[in-house]
Every structure is written in C-alpha cells, then in structure tokens.
Amino acid sequence: MLEPVVNFFSRIFTYIGRGIGFIVGILLWPFMWAGSWYTQRGFILKIVVGLALLLWLGLYGYFFYNTQAWTNFNPDYVASYNFKNQTAPAGEPLAAPAAAATTGTNVAKTCARSAIVTVTADLTDFNVNQNAWISSMLLYKLGFFGMDWDRTPFLDNKASFQRGINSAVRRTGIELVDTLGRVRGTSQIDGDLQKARGNLQFTEDAWYFGLNPFGPKTPTPSYYRSAVNDLRTFNTKLENCNAIFDARADNLIQFIDRIANDIGATSAILKDRSENHNNGWFDTRADDRFWFAYGQLYAYYGLMNAAQVDFRQVLDEKHLTPLWDGMDGQLRSALAIQPWIIANGSEGGWLLPNHLTTMGFYILRVRSNLIDIKQVLQQ
Known part of the structure; x- marks a missing residue:
C-alpha cells in the first residue's frame, strides 16, 4: 500500500532535482560558452583575454575587500581622546x-x-x-x-x-x-x-x-x-x-x-x-x-x-x-x-x-x- 506514496514522493524529488539542475545549467551556460570560445582562440588573443580577466578579478577582489574591511571602526573611539582631562576651552591660553x-x-x-x-x-x-x-x-x-x-x-x-x-x-x-x-x-x-x-x-x-x-x-x-x-x-x-x-x-x-x-x-x-x-x-x-x-x-x-x-x-x-x-x-x-x-x-x-x-x-x-x-x- 505504501508503494504509490513512495513513487509519488520519488517523482516529486526527481522533478525538484531536474529543476535545480536546469537552473544551475542556465547559470553556468555563459561560463561554459566562454570557456569553449576561449580554448578555440589563438595564442595572442588568449593572453590578452587572460590578462583582461585577471585585471577584472583583481579589481573586484580589491573592491570587495575594501567594502568589507572597516579599518579602525570603533564606536568607542571617543575614549582615545581623553576629553575628560582637557579643561582649557579652545583658543584659551595654557598655563x-x-x-x-x-x-x-x-x-x-x-x-x-x-x-x-x-x-x-x-x-x-x-x-x-x-x-x-x-x-x-x-x-x-x-x-x-x-x-x-x-x-x-x-x-x-x-x-x-x-x-x-x-x-x-x-x-x-x-x-x-x-x-x-x-x-x-x-x-x-x-x-x-x-x-x-x-x-x-x-x-x-x-x-x-x-x-x-x-x-x-x-x-x-x-x-x-x-x-x-x-x-x-x-x-x-x-x-x-x-x-x-x-x-x-x-x-x-x-x-x-x-x-x-x-x-x-x-x-x-x-x-x-x-x-x-x-x-x-x-x-x-x-x-x-x-x-x-x-x-x-x-x-x-x-x-x-x-x-x-x-x-x-x-x-x-x-x-x-x-x-x-x-x-x-x-x-x-x-x-x-x-x-x-x-x-x-x-x-x-x-x-x-x-x-x-x-x-x-x-x-x-x-x-x-x-x-x-x-x-x-x-x-
């Protein structure tokens, strides 16, 4: 009696797997096409395209790093000034x-x-x-x-x-x-x-x-x-x-x-x-x-x-x-x-x-x- 239920869920997971595979295929297709195109080009063109790709990856790597690295970010940065011990108003002569x-x-x-x-x-x-x-x-x-x-x-x-x-x-x-x-x-x-x-x-x-x-x-x-x-x-x-x-x-x-x-x-x-x-x-x-x-x-x-x-x-x-x-x-x-x-x-x-x-x-x-x-x- 469980066989129809098992078959039903098997078909569901099969369809889900095919759907995921289809979506992944669509996402990877431009890269696969580019890879195929690249392997068929001449030596000089390969060097030019490769250098351009490395430059592009380097720029994005630098950009990604700088957007994520918040150097010296500190909500308590005011403490470093030690303002509490500064008693003379701005511009006033110091003793x-x-x-x-x-x-x-x-x-x-x-x-x-x-x-x-x-x-x-x-x-x-x-x-x-x-x-x-x-x-x-x-x-x-x-x-x-x-x-x-x-x-x-x-x-x-x-x-x-x-x-x-x-x-x-x-x-x-x-x-x-x-x-x-x-x-x-x-x-x-x-x-x-x-x-x-x-x-x-x-x-x-x-x-x-x-x-x-x-x-x-x-x-x-x-x-x-x-x-x-x-x-x-x-x-x-x-x-x-x-x-x-x-x-x-x-x-x-x-x-x-x-x-x-x-x-x-x-x-x-x-x-x-x-x-x-x-x-x-x-x-x-x-x-x-x-x-x-x-x-x-x-x-x-x-x-x-x-x-x-x-x-x-x-x-x-x-x-x-x-x-x-x-x-x-x-x-x-x-x-x-x-x-x-x-x-x-x-x-x-x-x-x-x-x-x-x-x-x-x-x-x-x-x-x-x-x-x-x-x-x-x-x-």
Whole structure:
C-alpha cells in the first residue's frame, strides 16, 4: 500500500532535482560558452583575454575587500581622546609648565587646540586615509551590471556609512568658517578653514576621469586629504595663539541648532522609508538609509564630545554638563545597534524587526536633547 506514496514522493524529488539542475545549467551556460570560445582562440588573443580577466578579478577582489574591511571602526573611539582631562576651552591660553615657572625660563605662549577641529580632521582621515573612499571607486561608480550599488542588498553599507560621516563633517566645516573660527562681524575668515570647507564640499563620487565634463579629474579623496591638512594647520596656528576660536554661547546655540536640523532631516528620510517601503529583508534601500544615519551619529558622537571641551566654560556657566552627558549616552546607545542584516519590517509586525524605526527613535531622542540644551543656553 505504501508503494504509490513512495513513487509519488520519488517523482516529486526527481522533478525538484531536474529543476535545480536546469537552473544551475542556465547559470553556468555563459561560463561554459566562454570557456569553449576561449580554448578555440589563438595564442595572442588568449593572453590578452587572460590578462583582461585577471585585471577584472583583481579589481573586484580589491573592491570587495575594501567594502568589507572597516579599518579602525570603533564606536568607542571617543575614549582615545581623553576629553575628560582637557579643561582649557579652545583658543584659551595654557598655563606655563611648573618647571618653567620655577626656574624663570621664558616659554613661548601656547593656547588650547580645538577639539572640534581635531575630531573633524580625524574623521575625514578615517574616511580617506585609514580606509578607501568607496563612493568614488571605479567599480562602485559602474554599479552591479549597471545597477546603482545603493539599490542592491550588498557591498554598499560602508559607502553609506562614510557618506553619513562626511555629512556631519561638512556641516561642521561650514560652522567653523562662518562662526566658530572667527569673531563674527569683526574679523576675516581664516584661510585654512576656508580651504578646508571648500575641499569638504567637493562632490563625493569623482574618479580620475569623468564624462561630465569630459576629461581627467582630481579624485574625491585628494580633496578630502587636503581638507585634513588644512584643518590641522589651523589647529597648529590656534595652538600658537595665531588664530581665533570664538567659543561664545550664541555660536554654540547655532552649532547645536544646525546639527538638530541635520539629523532631523535624516529622521524624516528613515520615517518615509519605513512607512512606504516596509518589505522586511527585501527592501534593498533600507541598509544604505540605516548606515548613512549610523555614520552621521558616529561622527556627531565625537563632535559633541569635542564641543563639550571647546565650550566647557559656557556649559559650566549654564550647568549643562548633566544634560550634555545624557545626550552623549543616547548617541553611544545608538551606535550599539549593528545588525548583520537590515530589516525594514512593518512597525506593527511581529516577525520581522524594523531597524530604521529603531535608529529613528534614537535620532529623535538625541534631537530632543539638543533642543533642550539650546533652550537652556537661550535663557
């Protein structure tokens, strides 16, 4: 009596096996055809095609490695700066060493470097020197068989993360030029900060050659590396008391306000994606949205800790340290979210998580803290 049942399942598995074989055959056919074509060619053509194939494999191997290797990525990178022990606000004269004061030795006057400028330069250095800048790599620009990598579920996370950092760095560069790096209305713009801002604003996807306009170009990482040097040059001048860092309360209010607006816009992008494209693990744009927001918060985590040093006097006068530390904790909590696969499930669903909503929650908490700090500063 079991023989018909056994025969039925045998036929089912036979058909399944044939189906799998058919699909594998379709996938392997182009390679089999290419192999057959290659063996029938002449010696010189074989060498040319072989070298081209090796170059192609080498480029993709290099591209794959750089998209997967996140060198020196560390959510706790702020600890390496030891900001808690830096008590002098940016630009303020530093006390002479005790030994020099005892012996009466003349020591050159020095001022405190800007922690904001230091972190801005280091984040850019992290993007383009410690790691390869993905967005301007040739294979990233060519896409996946012509499809934008951001529209695929793989190899685009690091590029989005880097662009998120760069978004925060660009915003900071603008504020350094317009307000923080000069006495507003009474001093000229610092030349090094001006150059740094211009270099940081350069397009994110330039390669060595472009079509619009047609011709050779300077790639994006070169501009960003120049910005790093410009920022560090400014900090050296500041240390030598030859530059200005205007750590006034109204400048801090504007800086905080711009950051709140910046992450607020990111929150709106996450909300739109979450509500209108909640396809779970099959939303191929959810990952780049998530990692862009993560990169932004990664950068602002360091920049807000740096601002606490540069504006220490203002924060102490307003007794803002506890509120600022609360914001700092929210930023660090957001960086603890590092899922292997980004899911954009329904907000009311029970099976799939919604990582965009989770990240948006932390962004709004940080933004709320920024608004609270701003209101206290305005009192």
